[in-house]
Amino acid sequence: MLQIYGVPFSAHTRKVIVAAHHKRLPFELSQLVPLTPDLPEWFLRASPLRQIPVVVHGGRTIADSSVIALYLDRVAPERPLYPEAPDDYAKALFIEELVDGALAKHVLHGVLFQRVFGPRFLGLTPDRDLITRSLEEHIPLRLADLEARLEGDWFAGAFSYADITVASMLLNFHYAGEQVSRDTHPRLHALLRRALLHEPFATALRAEAPAARGLHDLDTHLLDELGY
Numbered sequence: 001m002l003q004i005y006g007v008p009f010s011a012h013t014r015k016v017i018v019a020a021h022h023k024r025l026p027f028e029l030s031q032l033v034p035l036t037p038d039l040p041e042w043f044l045r046a047s048p049l050r051q052i053p054v055v056v057h058g059g060r061t062i063a064d065s066s067v068i069a070l071y072l073d074r075v076a077p078e079r080p081l082y083p084e085a086p087d088d089y090a091k092a093l094f095i096e097e098l099v100d101g102a103l104a105k106h107v108l109h110g111v112l113f114q115r116v117f118g119p120r121f122l123g124l125t126p127d128r129d130l131i132t133r134s135l136e137e138h139i140p141l142r143l144a145d146l147e148a149r150l151e152g153d154w155f156a157g158a159f160s161y162a163d164i165t166v167a168s169m170l171l172n173f174h175y176a177g178e179q180v181s182r183d184t185h186p187r188l189h190a191l192l193r194r195a196l197l198h199e200p201f202a203t204a205l206r207a208e209a210p211a212a213r214g215l216h217d218l219d220t221h222l223l224d225e226l227g228y
């Protein structure tokens with residue numbers, strides 16, 4: 001059984017939860033909030049950056065949502081997360097890199113942490129300049145790039161981990177009180193809805209929605225719109 005440590009409304013934990021549903025792997029989610037002070041020793045050894053998710057599977061402890069997905073495709077190759085064709089494989093990996101390596105810090109730290117998690121869990125005052133720079137400079141550049149790279153229904157041929165990564169991050173952008181506009185980003189707007197209604201996401205979101213709403217400070221309009 002796959003053990004996933006994290007929280008369901010974390011963009012990176014959700015990637016792994018959706019991946020497990022996509023692969024139809026049974027899993028158990030154990031709540032682990034990275035901002036709490038007394039994190040267990042085994043977690044800090046596995047995840048020196050103190051980030052979720054971490055999984056435990058077959059006696060192995062593995063951190064990082066990308067590493068976990070590549071590992072899962074090796075140990076459970078049916079219903080792969082990454083495309084087989086070399087071009088699509090490279091495309092999927094690069095989209096994931098654009099999101100996790102560039103967009104993520106502006107959405108998660110620049111906006112969501114400032115508005116919700118910092119004040120809520122650490123009693124911090126939001127850094128308004130950082131929020132403004134994230135929303136006006138950094139995020140628009142990255143969204144424009146993703147918009148230009150989406151040519152069909154999915155980023156790399158069929159539904160893949162690239163789509164899971166993009167949709168998971170954009171859902172958290174909405175949780176932060178923002179939205180991907182249909183006027184400026186019509187393809188991403190449609191992709192987000194297509195992905196979130198796709199079965200592996202739907203299963204994950206039916207379980208996540210009560211927890212997300214229970215936090216009160218998250219903007220859950222997109223979940224409402226999609227009927228979760």
Ligand SMILES: N[C@@H](CCC(=O)N[C@@H](CS)C(=O)NCC(=O)O)C(=O)O
Pocket residue numbers: 010011012013034035049050051052053063064065066100108
């Ligand atoms: N590259 C990592 C990033 C994970 C990540 O940023 N996790 C966030 C939650 S979505 C986290 O643990 N943040 C707490 C922190 O950075 O202190 C992955 O893909 O798993």
